[in-house]
Amino acid sequence: MELANSWLFHTLHAMCFFILLFIILFSLFPLLFYTLRLKLWCNCEICDAYLTLSWTKRFDNLCDWYAHLLKNSPSKTIHIHVLGNTITANPENVEYMLKTRFDNYPKGKPFSVILGDFLGRGIFNVDGDLWRFQKKMASLELDRSSIRSYCFEIVQYEIRQRLVPLLLSVSGKEDGVLDLQDVFRRFSFDSICRFSFGLDPRCLEISQPLSDFAVAFDLASKLSAERAMTVCPLVWKIKRKLNLGSEKKMKEAIKTINGLAEAVIRLRRKMGISSQRDLLSRFMTSVDDDTFLRDIVISFMLAGRDTVASALTSLFFLLANHPEVGSAILDEADRVLGPHPDPTSFQQIRELHYLQAAVYESMRLYPPIQFDSKFCQEDDVLPDGTFVKKGTRVTYHSYAMGRMEEIWGPDCLEFKPERWLRNGVFLAETPFRYPVFQGGFRVCLGKEMAVVELKSVALSLLRRFHFQLVTPYNAPRFSPGLTATFRGGLPVLVREKENQ
Numbered sequence: 001m002e003l004a005n006s007w008l009f010h011t012l013h014a015m016c017f018f019i020l021l022f023i024i025l026f027s028l029f030p031l032l033f034y035t036l037r038l039k040l041w042c043n044c045e046i047c048d049a050y051l052t053l054s055w056t057k058r059f060d061n062l063c064d065w066y067a068h069l070l071k072n073s074p075s076k077t078i079h080i081h082v083l084g085n086t087i088t089a090n091p092e093n094v095e096y097m098l099k100t101r102f103d104n105y106p107k108g109k110p111f112s113v114i115l116g117d118f119l120g121r122g123i124f125n126v127d128g129d130l131w132r133f134q135k136k137m138a139s140l141e142l143d144r145s146s147i148r149s150y151c152f153e154i155v156q157y158e159i160r161q162r163l164v165p166l167l168l169s170v171s172g173k174e175d176g177v178l179d180l181q182d183v184f185r186r187f188s189f190d191s192i193c194r195f196s197f198g199l200d201p202r203c204l205e206i207s208q209p210l211s212d213f214a215v216a217f218d219l220a221s222k223l224s225a226e227r228a229m230t231v232c233p234l235v236w237k238i239k240r241k242l243n244l245g246s247e248k249k250m251k252e253a254i255k256t257i258n259g260l261a262e263a264v265i266r267l268r269r270k271m272g273i274s275s276q277r278d279l280l281s282r283f284m285t286s287v288d289d290d291t292f293l294r295d296i297v298i299s300f301m302l303a304g305r306d307t308v309a310s311a312l313t314s315l316f317f318l319l320a321n322h323p324e325v326g327s328a329i330l331d332e333a334d335r336v337l338g339p340h341p342d343p344t345s346f347q348q349i350r351e352l353h354y355l356q357a358a359v360y361e362s363m364r365l366y367p368p369i370q371f372d373s374k375f376c377q378e379d380d381v382l383p384d385g386t387f388v389k390k391g392t393r394v395t396y397h398s399y400a401m402g403r404m405e406e407i408w409g410p411d412c413l414e415f416k417p418e419r420w421l422r423n424g425v426f427l428a429e430t431p432f433r434y435p436v437f438q439g440g441f442r443v444c445l446g447k448e449m450a451v452v453e454l455k456s457v458a459l460s461l462l463r464r465f466h467f468q469l470v471t472p473y474n475a476p477r478f479s480p481g482l483t484a485t486f487r488g489g490l491p492v493l494v495r496e497k498e499n500q
């Protein structure tokens with residue numbers, strides 16, 4: 001009996017060992033294979049610098065290195081063979097992929113698989129008919145003047161009731177250092193939640209702990225971005241299958257988000273949707289499927305949250321380094337708004353042309369989405385003569401395009417809002433030369449809302465406070481991720497203006 005037990009024990013032990021070994025090999029083999037394949041596949045100068053990280057000796061950020069390579073490329077297109085990625089900063093190519101041959105450059109499966117668990121079938125994550133249906137429905141809703149005034153009211157409320165009191169509470173204190181990037185992330189989460197869901201997570205009330213929803217949403221966004229950055233996608237897929245580590249956390253975060261979304265949808269149905277002004281209630285008039293409703297709204301939240309926070313962070317970074325632009329914004333505000341500290345309507349915000357120019361100029365130099373990729377469906381040739389093989393990832397690089405002399409002239413590296421004005425009136429550039437909100441058929445649907453948010457915050461804060469960088473510097477370092485984020489945040493000293 002003892003012998004049998006010991007035999008059984010050893011057999012089970014050995015089986016466990018082999019199963020574990022199999023799992024480890026199964027996880028590591030693709031990674032090893034992938035790395036070896038990459039190394040053997042290409043030893044061109046660019047791929048070599050990419051793989052050995054030698055570019056880091058001269059550049060702080062990957063986007064700066066890409067901008068340098070694209071600037072020096074005669075066609076303004078480069079290839080990172082090891083990533084199967086063709087990157088372009090050529091406006092003709094951008095127009096071609098976003099408009100002329102739009103159908104040949106969908107987002108593609110690799111992207112939708114990465115974000116699929118979080119975004120489901122939401123607009124941000126689908127192509128074809130599913131995308132067309134949501135685009136039509138969303139465009140109809142976002143075009144209404146009622147949604148514009150709803151958005152304006154939310155933003156003004158957040159600024160007056162939360163953002164300004166928060167800054168006042170630290171202003172003038174010796175240890176009154178505030179990370180503006182963190183503050184803007186909280187502001188944009190509160191705003192987009194109320195706009196999309198009619199929910200108030202109160203993230204700007206720093207004394208309160210962050211709501212479960214905010215924590216779960218943050219985690220799911222962060223882990224989705226990490227999926228996109230892993231060398232070998234098989235690793236996260238295996239972790240997901242086995243429900244391990246970050247993938248286990250992802251599953252739990254999505255469960256929390258779904259639970260809350262379901263509760264809100266149920267409540268809306270009970271209360272009646274006609275009295276509500278948020279996007280979810282508007283979409284509920286044409287969609288019955290609750291999971292689909294949840295997906296649609298979560299896409300909007302992802303699209304409209306970090307982007308706005310990122311744009312505000314770089315705008316305030318540039319304004320801290322260019323006080324003359326801040327003064328010109330205030331002169332214009334005095335002329336247009338008079339003594340009122342805040343604009344009173346959506347229309348009044350639109351009349352601030354110099355402010356609009358400053359916002360666009362800041363995103364030219366620091367686009368919140370630095371690059372955006374599509375996947376080529378059929379072999380093709382771009383307008384600059386570049387051959388693109390089926391399945392290739394093709395990326396347009398907004399960050400590099402904002403630094404192209406051919407597009408912006410010899411002063412392209414300077415922060416000069418005036419370049420956007422003709423006789424004092426803001427004049428937009430074509431989206432294919434300035435694809436910060438993308439362009440063509442999949443142009444950003446929240447562009448107008450975003451610009452109102454950015455202008456409102458900039459105006460209200462500049463009229464009330466002085467900001468000083470805790471450590472002055474000229475160029476930010478970015479953290480890896482889907483949206484541009486300043487590494488170390490944007491710590492500033494806040495001081496209330498005397499005439500307040």
Ligand code: HEM
Pocket residue numbers: 123124135299300303304305307308311367368369372373435436437438441442443444445446447449450
């Ligand atoms: C400064 C702020 C913003 C910037 C720079 C920005 C930029 C972009 C870009 C580059 C895309 C294309 C992404 C892709 O297809 O991969 C996009 C799409 C989108 N954006 Fe924005 N966005 C901003 C704010 C917002 C806001 C506030 C909302 C929501 C109210 C929003 C809603 C959307 C939606 C729904 C899409 C998907 C459109 C489609 O696929 O047809 N965005 N945005």
